Amino acid sequence: MGKLVDGIWQQAGYDTDNNEGRFVRWDSSFRDSVETDPDARYPAEPGRYRLYVSLACPWAHRTLIVRALKGLEEAIPVSIVDPYMGEQGWSFSDGRDCIPDPLFGARHLHELYVRAKPDYSGRVTVPVLWDRRHGSIVNNESADLLRMLNRAFDAYANRDLHDLYPAERREQIDAVNARVYDQVNNGVYKAGFASTQAAYDEAVGELFCALDWLETHLKGRDWLVGEQLSEADIRLFTTLIRFDAVYHGHFKCNLRRIKDYARLEAYLERLYAIPQIGSTVNFRHIKQHYYSSHRQINPSGIVPAGPILPFL
Known part of the structure; x- marks a missing residue:
C-alpha cells in the first residue's frame, strides 16, 4: 500500500x-x-x-x-x-x-x-x-x-431499467445508506484494520448491531427501500457478497456469518440471481486481493480454499 x-x-x-x-x-x-x-x-x-x-x-x-x-x-x-x-x-x-x-x-x-x-x-x-x-x-x-x-x-443505455434513486424514495434511501456505509460497508474495514482491541471491539459491535437491524428490517420485504431494487440494495450487496468469503475470517468479523441470518442470506441470493449482478462477482479476484495483498493481516499471503458458499 x-x-x-x-x-x-x-x-x-x-x-x-x-x-x-x-x-x-x-x-x-x-x-x-x-x-x-x-x-x-x-x-x-x-x-x-x-x-x-x-x-x-x-x-x-x-x-x-x-x-x-x-x-x-x-x-x-x-x-x-x-x-x-x-x-x-x-x-x-x-x-x-x-x-x-x-x-x-x-x-x-x-x-x-x-x-x-x-x-x-x-x-x-x-x-x-x-x-x-x-x-x-x-x-x-x-x-x-x-x-x-x-x-x-x-x-x-441498452436496457430499460427503472430509476435506482427515485425522487420519492431519496430520503429513505439516504437514511439506509448512511447507516449501512458507516457500520457495514466501512464497518468491516474498521474492524479489519483496527490496531487496538478497543477500536476492533467498537467496530465489530456496531457492525453486528447493523446486521441484526438489517435482518429485522427485511421481514416481509424483498428490498431495503420500497417495492423495487434501489441504489441502497446495490451498496449493501457488495459488502454482503464478500462477507463470508473474506470479512468473516480475514477481517475477524466472525460473530456470525451472513449464512446465519435467514433473511439476509435469502436477500443476498435474490440479488446474486439477477444476471447483471451475479455476472459482476469474481471470487477469484476478491479472495486473491484480500488474502495476498494485506500482509499486515495475513503475513503468509496464503489464500484459503473455502468457504463453500451455498448459493454458488
Missing part, C-alpha cells in the same frame, strides 16, 4: 496510531459530474469515458453493477486492475480477468492520477472515471458514480 505525495509515489500504511487504533477512510479527491446537458464540461457521450475498476474492491464493484444493469457496457468501456495490490498499489497486468490500460499503457493506476493532477497528494483508489476529451479524472467517488451511471447515460 502507498500513496502519492506531490505526485511522487511513496510507501505508506494506514495511520491508525493517531486515531486511537481506528481505521479512518480518506475522502475522494475528484468530484466532478457527467451531465446530460451537451454543453456541460463533462457531457454524457458514448465512448468518451473509461471506467477503471478492481473486481475485488466493493466500492468499484458498485459501479460495475449499475453499468451492467443499465446496459452501458459498450458506452463506457472498462479497465480492470490486477487483484494483487503490491508496493506500487493497484497495477495493470495480463492476468486472468484483467484488462490493461489501452489509453496510455500505464503499469500502475497512480500514473493516471499524476496525469490528471501532476502534484496530486493522496490515496490512489478505484473506481476512476476518466475523460478522454480533457485527459483527466472526472470522479473517483463510487457514491457519485452510481448516481451518474443511474441517470446521466440513459440515452445510451
Whole structure:
C-alpha cells in the first residue's frame, strides 16, 4: 500500500496510531459530474469515458453493477486492475480477468492520477472515471458514480431499467445508506484494520448491531427501500457478497456469518440471481486481493480454499 505525495509515489500504511487504533477512510479527491446537458464540461457521450475498476474492491464493484444493469457496457468501456495490490498499489497486468490500460499503457493506476493532477497528494483508489476529451479524472467517488451511471447515460443505455434513486424514495434511501456505509460497508474495514482491541471491539459491535437491524428490517420485504431494487440494495450487496468469503475470517468479523441470518442470506441470493449482478462477482479476484495483498493481516499471503458458499 502507498500513496502519492506531490505526485511522487511513496510507501505508506494506514495511520491508525493517531486515531486511537481506528481505521479512518480518506475522502475522494475528484468530484466532478457527467451531465446530460451537451454543453456541460463533462457531457454524457458514448465512448468518451473509461471506467477503471478492481473486481475485488466493493466500492468499484458498485459501479460495475449499475453499468451492467443499465446496459452501458459498450458506452463506457472498462479497465480492470490486477487483484494483487503490491508496493506500487493497484497495477495493470495480463492476468486472468484483467484488462490493461489501452489509453496510455500505464503499469500502475497512480500514473493516471499524476496525469490528471501532476502534484496530486493522496490515496490512489478505484473506481476512476476518466475523460478522454480533457485527459483527466472526472470522479473517483463510487457514491457519485452510481448516481451518474443511474441517470446521466440513459440515452445510451441498452436496457430499460427503472430509476435506482427515485425522487420519492431519496430520503429513505439516504437514511439506509448512511447507516449501512458507516457500520457495514466501512464497518468491516474498521474492524479489519483496527490496531487496538478497543477500536476492533467498537467496530465489530456496531457492525453486528447493523446486521441484526438489517435482518429485522427485511421481514416481509424483498428490498431495503420500497417495492423495487434501489441504489441502497446495490451498496449493501457488495459488502454482503464478500462477507463470508473474506470479512468473516480475514477481517475477524466472525460473530456470525451472513449464512446465519435467514433473511439476509435469502436477500443476498435474490440479488446474486439477477444476471447483471451475479455476472459482476469474481471470487477469484476478491479472495486473491484480500488474502495476498494485506500482509499486515495475513503475513503468509496464503489464500484459503473455502468457504463453500451455498448459493454458488
